[in-house]
Amino acid sequence: MSCSVILKEKGLRLTPQRRLIVDIIHQDDAHLTAEEIISSVQSKMPGVNKSTIYRTLEMLEELNCVFKSEVDDKFIYHHAEEGHHHHIICRKCGKSIDCDEHIFHPVETALSRKYGFHADFKHVIITGLCSDCL
Amino acid sequence: MSCSVILKEKGLRLTPQRRLIVDIIHQDDAHLTAEEIISSVQSKMPGVNKSTIYRTLEMLEELNCVFKSEVDDKFIYHHAEEGHHHHIICRKCGKSIDCDEHIFHPVETALSRKYGFHADFKHVIITGLCSDCL
DNA sequence: ATGGTTATTGCACCTGGTTGCAATTATACT
DNA sequence: AGTATAATTGCAACCAGGTGCAATAACCAT
Known part of the structure; x- marks a missing residue:
């Protein structure tokens, strides 16, 4: 729609x-x-x-x-x-890759079990270093 | 020091x-x-x-x-x-809980394997709903 | 098509945070 | 202790983004 x-x-x-x-x-x-x-x-x-x-x-x-x-x-x-996805962005070269929406499932499960917390993992920006910049 | x-x-x-x-x-x-x-x-x-x-x-x-x-x-x-830890914060009541530093390990592993990406998960703020506000 | 209602716009101003620069001051040297 | 020097401060101006409000305009009913 x-x-x-x-x-x-x-x-x-x-x-x-x-x-x-x-x-x-x-x-x-x-x-x-x-x-x-x-x-x-x-x-x-x-x-x-x-x-x-x-x-x-x-x-x-x-x-x-x-x-x-x-x-x-x-x-x-x-x-x-x-569609939903997360973004991984290299803090050195700035390259941005879309990443699978389900990547945080284990964290969601753990937070829910440990703290009863329901986390919002939607369009998360993950910074770090890509393979070229390591 | x-x-x-x-x-x-x-x-x-x-x-x-x-x-x-x-x-x-x-x-x-x-x-x-x-x-x-x-x-x-x-x-x-x-x-x-x-x-x-x-x-x-x-x-x-x-x-x-x-x-x-x-x-x-x-x-x-x-x-x-x-010491390092992450913060989970309820978007409704504002309650904040410190959470174990290792919670993102599975995600780090997956990102590294899939994309060769080394993610910075340090002092991440995780928003969502706590057990009282669900 | 016209007119009334009410959402939306543009404006001017505000906020938290940042920056360039001249004046100040912590430190190292004598 | 006195001086040189470079780091640091306070200031004023700036930035992206947000807000209150009067003027405007989209939509609905006639």
């Missing part, structure tokens, strides 16, 4: 600004930084305020249309439809 | 401001937020600038005297001597 439809169902309004932001996030398969989204939006529709963009991204995140994660103190966004 | 000695060895200077910051971090066993450290420092030595505090914390982190992690977009710090 498309983001726009989900918006409508919640009684939210589909403004030109929102349509553009949703388009941009869906066009680019890779993750985009907030900065990239802002400049992309503003190049296509000058005058759109950054607070509008941040608010739209926050809203899309709450609707589970978009996932937000943080790399190096900067936020990155990608749309949720491409 | 104490932080102050490590400082000296690197040719860095032990100023009154730095001495105070180091003291505060060592006095309090729990993790302190940047805000708490700033107000604690300034109550004991008014006029110390926040940039001095942030720079000192950054320096201590680089010397591995202090660990910095992020919870809810705020930074927390604790000294490294108390």
Whole structure:
């Protein structure tokens, strides 16, 4: 189901600004930084305020249309439809690899058994060193 | 080995401001937020600038005297001597539990085998729901 | 198509954290 | 102790991201 439809169902309004932001996030398969989204939006529709963009991204995140994660103190966004996965990022060369969503299962099990804790492992950013940089 | 000695060895200077910051971090066993450290420092030595505090914390982190992690977009710090561990934090009630350092071993092994990646799992903040809030 | 309601926008300002730079001061040397 | 020198400080300005509010505009009912 498309983001726009989900918006409508919640009684939210589909403004030109929102349509553009949703388009941009869906066009680019890779993750985009907030900065990239802002400049992309503003190049296509000058005058759109950054607070509008941040608010739209926050809203899309709450609707589970978009996932937000943080790399190096900067936020990155990608749309949720491409399936869940984690990101491993090399702290030396910056290379980023998508990694299987199930990798944290043993940790989830252990936390649940030991502490009764239900952990949120969704779109986790794992930093470290890749094979080339070790 | 104490932080102050490590400082000296690197040719860095032990100023009154730095001495105070180091003291505060060592006095309090729990993790302190940047805000708490700033107000604690300034109550004991008014006029110390926040940039001095942030720079000192950054320096201590680089010397591995202090660990910095992020919870809810705020930074927390604790000294490294108390041994490594991770933090599980309930996103509903805010309760925080320290958790065993080895919990990520299976993930480390899997990442290494699959991608040749060496992950940094140090002082990870794990959010989720605790047993009381499920 | 028009008008009313209410979500959304743009603005200006705020926040925590960071940075460049001139003034200060801890340290090493004499 | 006095001086040179380079690290450190405080300041002011900056950054990304977030917020309160009045003006605007999307949507619904007529």
